[in-house]
Amino acid sequence: MKKTGFFHRSELTEALWAFRREFIVVGIFSMVANVLMLAPTMYMLQIFDRVMMSRSDLTLIAMSLITLFFFVVMAFSEWMRSRVLVQAGLRLDGVLGARVFNASFEARLTQSGASVARAFGDLIQIRQFVTGNGTLAFFDLPWAPIYLAVLFFLHPVLGYAALVFAVLQGALAWFGHRHTVAPAEEASKAASESGAYLQSKLRNAEVLESMGMVHNLRPHWQARHDKALEMNGRAQALIHRITAWSKFIRYSQQSLALGLGALLVIDGQLSPGGMIAANVLMGKALAPIDTLVGTWRSFIGARSAFERLETLLQLHPERDPSLSRVAPQGAVTVRDLVASAPGRAQPILKGVSTAVPAGTVTVVLGPSGSGKSTLARCLMGIWPGVSGEVLLDGLPIDGWDRMELGPHLGYLPQDIELFEGSIAENIARFGEVDAEKVIAAARSAGLHEMILRFPKGYDTPIGEAGNLLSGGQRQRVGLARAVYGDPVLVVLDEPNANLDDVGEAALVSTVQQLKARGCTVFLITHRPGILGVADRLLILQDGMVQADGPRDAVLNALRAAQSAAQSPPSPPPAAAGGLQPIPA
Missing domain, CATH: 3.40.50.300 (P-loop containing nucleotide triphosphate hydrolases)
Structure with a gap:
C-alpha cells in the first residue's frame, strides 16, 4: 500500500491515479461537448420562435452555419475524449501487464486459485470499462444539473418534472446496486468454477477417452454447469427487470415531457420552440443516468475484477528491484521444515x-x-x-x-x-x-x-x-x-x-x-x-x-x-x- 497524504492507496489504485492527467483532459473535452449539446436546443428555439416568424433566409443560413460549426467542435471533443481514454487503457495494460503476469504465476505457485488467464481477463475487463460508455457517462453526469437549470429557465414545471424523473432513475440505479451485485458475483464465481473443472479434465482427455471415463465425469461437470446457469439466470433476470423499468421511465419521460410542454403551449406559458427544446433537454439531462443504469452489469463486473486484481497484487507484492545479491555458492541449510497441503490433516514434511x-x-x-x-x-x-x-x-x-x-x-x-x-x-x-x-x-x-x-x-x-x-x-x-x-x-x-x-x-x-x-x-x-x-x-x-x-x-x-x-x-x-x- 502506498501512502499519499491522509489516504492509503493500493498498488492498483495508484496505477489508475497515475492517469489523472488523462482523466482531466477527458473532463475538459466532456465539458466542451456537453456545453455544445445545448446548440441543438438553441437552434430549435431560434428556428421556431424567430426564423419562422421573420421568414428571413439570411437569419436561417447564419444560424445553421453557426450551429454546424458547434456540431463540428462537439464531434471533435467527443472523438478526442474517446481517443484519450483508449490510449489510457492501452497504457494501463502496459503498466500493469508484466506486474499482473508475475503476480498471477506467484499466486499459482501458492495455490491461491489465481491463474494468468483469469488475472489478465480481469485486467482487460477493467481496461474495457475505463474506455467504455460507463466512464463517459460518469463525465457527462455532472452536466445534468446544467440542463436542469435551463429547463427551469424555460419553465419551472418542466424543471421539476425533469427532477422527478432524475430521482426515479437514480433510485433505480441504487436499487440495482443493492440487489444485483451479490447475485452477479456469485454467478460469475460459479461459472469460473465450472470452467476450471472442465479445463482440468480436458488436460487429461486421452486418459478419459481411452478408459471410457467421459460418461462418468459428465454428470459431475453438468451439476456445476447447471448451478452456474441457475445462478446466472437469476442474476440476469433481475438485471433485465431493472433495465425494463429503466426503459419504461425513459419512454414515459419522453412522452410526458412532450405532453407537458404542449399543455404549457396551449396555456400560452411556453412557445412551440420551447416545447421541442424542453423535450430534447430533458432527454439530455437524463441520458447519463440512463447510460449508467444500462452499463450497470459491466460496472459490477469491472468492480469485481478490480477487487480480485487488487487482492492479487496485495498478496504478491513486487520485489524490490534494487535488491541485488552476489551470486550464490550453493550451500543449502534446511531447519525444522514443515510442509502442509490444503485438505490434508497431517503435514507432508514434519520438521x-x-x-x-x-x-x-x-x-x-x-x-x-x-x-x-x-x-x-x-x-x-x-x-x-x-x-x-x-x-x-x-x-x-x-x-x-x-x-x-x-x-x-x-x-x-x-x-x-x-x-x-x-x-x-x-x-x-x-x-x-x-x-x-x-x-x-x-x-x-x-x-x-x-x-x-x-x-x-x-x-x-x-x-x-x-x-x-x-x-x-x-x-x-x-x-x-x-x-x-x-x-x-x-x-x-x-x-x-x-x-x-x-x-x-x-x-x-x-x-x-x-x-x-x-x-x-x-x-x-x-x-x-x-x-x-x-x-x-x-x-x-x-x-x-x-x-x-x-x-x-x-x-x-x-x-x-x-x-x-x-x-x-x-x-x-x-x-x-x-x-x-x-x-x-
Missing part, C-alpha cells in the same frame, strides 16, 4: 533439518509418499504452506529475486513439462539462445547425438507440451534444461524414471560433471543403483528424516540395522523404511 555444503551430491531416498518430491519443491522455494527455513548461502531462498536467482538454479520435476517451441528454446529456458551453452547442456545430458538425428537438429519443434518426443526424450531435454548455463544448485526429482540403461549412464555422467564444477546436487530416486555418485544420503520416512549423513556412514548404519533385523531375537527396525536392500 526436516539438514545441512549440505556447496559442491555436494546428496541422494534422497524413501518410499512413495515419504515427502521426497515435496522436499524438492521446498528446496526450490515453490511450495506453499511452509514453515521453517530453507537457506541458500545462509539467506532464505524465498527472499531472493526469482529473475536474479533463476539462472543459478536447475530443477527437473517428476512430471516433465516442456513448452511449445524448438529443442534449443526449451533447453535455453526460452531466453536468449546461447548455442555453445545449449550444446554443452545437451552433451552433458547425453542428448547431443540424438538431437542431431532430428531433421532440423536443435531447431526441431517439439509441439505443445513436448508431445512429439518420447517420455525418455522429454526427460533428457528437461535434464539439459536443468543444467543449462552454470547453476550452483540442481534438484533432480526422479530423473531416471523414464531412462533406459544408456540414459541412466548419461545421468550419472551428468551428475559427475556437475559435481566437478562445484554444483550442489539433490538427486531424488527410488533406485539405489545410482548411489555411487552420492557424497551424502538423506532418507525420508513418513515426512521425517530417518537417516542423514555421509554416504558410507549411512550405508554402514543401514547394513548394521538390516543384519540386526535378520536375527530372530531382534524385532524388525523401522529404519528400513520400505527401501530396497542396500547393496554391499
Whole structure:
C-alpha cells in the first residue's frame, strides 16, 4: 500500500491515479461537448420562435452555419475524449501487464486459485470499462444539473418534472446496486468454477477417452454447469427487470415531457420552440443516468475484477528491484521444515533439518509418499504452506529475486513439462539462445547425438507440451534444461524414471560433471543403483528424516540395522523404511 497524504492507496489504485492527467483532459473535452449539446436546443428555439416568424433566409443560413460549426467542435471533443481514454487503457495494460503476469504465476505457485488467464481477463475487463460508455457517462453526469437549470429557465414545471424523473432513475440505479451485485458475483464465481473443472479434465482427455471415463465425469461437470446457469439466470433476470423499468421511465419521460410542454403551449406559458427544446433537454439531462443504469452489469463486473486484481497484487507484492545479491555458492541449510497441503490433516514434511555444503551430491531416498518430491519443491522455494527455513548461502531462498536467482538454479520435476517451441528454446529456458551453452547442456545430458538425428537438429519443434518426443526424450531435454548455463544448485526429482540403461549412464555422467564444477546436487530416486555418485544420503520416512549423513556412514548404519533385523531375537527396525536392500 502506498501512502499519499491522509489516504492509503493500493498498488492498483495508484496505477489508475497515475492517469489523472488523462482523466482531466477527458473532463475538459466532456465539458466542451456537453456545453455544445445545448446548440441543438438553441437552434430549435431560434428556428421556431424567430426564423419562422421573420421568414428571413439570411437569419436561417447564419444560424445553421453557426450551429454546424458547434456540431463540428462537439464531434471533435467527443472523438478526442474517446481517443484519450483508449490510449489510457492501452497504457494501463502496459503498466500493469508484466506486474499482473508475475503476480498471477506467484499466486499459482501458492495455490491461491489465481491463474494468468483469469488475472489478465480481469485486467482487460477493467481496461474495457475505463474506455467504455460507463466512464463517459460518469463525465457527462455532472452536466445534468446544467440542463436542469435551463429547463427551469424555460419553465419551472418542466424543471421539476425533469427532477422527478432524475430521482426515479437514480433510485433505480441504487436499487440495482443493492440487489444485483451479490447475485452477479456469485454467478460469475460459479461459472469460473465450472470452467476450471472442465479445463482440468480436458488436460487429461486421452486418459478419459481411452478408459471410457467421459460418461462418468459428465454428470459431475453438468451439476456445476447447471448451478452456474441457475445462478446466472437469476442474476440476469433481475438485471433485465431493472433495465425494463429503466426503459419504461425513459419512454414515459419522453412522452410526458412532450405532453407537458404542449399543455404549457396551449396555456400560452411556453412557445412551440420551447416545447421541442424542453423535450430534447430533458432527454439530455437524463441520458447519463440512463447510460449508467444500462452499463450497470459491466460496472459490477469491472468492480469485481478490480477487487480480485487488487487482492492479487496485495498478496504478491513486487520485489524490490534494487535488491541485488552476489551470486550464490550453493550451500543449502534446511531447519525444522514443515510442509502442509490444503485438505490434508497431517503435514507432508514434519520438521526436516539438514545441512549440505556447496559442491555436494546428496541422494534422497524413501518410499512413495515419504515427502521426497515435496522436499524438492521446498528446496526450490515453490511450495506453499511452509514453515521453517530453507537457506541458500545462509539467506532464505524465498527472499531472493526469482529473475536474479533463476539462472543459478536447475530443477527437473517428476512430471516433465516442456513448452511449445524448438529443442534449443526449451533447453535455453526460452531466453536468449546461447548455442555453445545449449550444446554443452545437451552433451552433458547425453542428448547431443540424438538431437542431431532430428531433421532440423536443435531447431526441431517439439509441439505443445513436448508431445512429439518420447517420455525418455522429454526427460533428457528437461535434464539439459536443468543444467543449462552454470547453476550452483540442481534438484533432480526422479530423473531416471523414464531412462533406459544408456540414459541412466548419461545421468550419472551428468551428475559427475556437475559435481566437478562445484554444483550442489539433490538427486531424488527410488533406485539405489545410482548411489555411487552420492557424497551424502538423506532418507525420508513418513515426512521425517530417518537417516542423514555421509554416504558410507549411512550405508554402514543401514547394513548394521538390516543384519540386526535378520536375527530372530531382534524385532524388525523401522529404519528400513520400505527401501530396497542396500547393496554391499
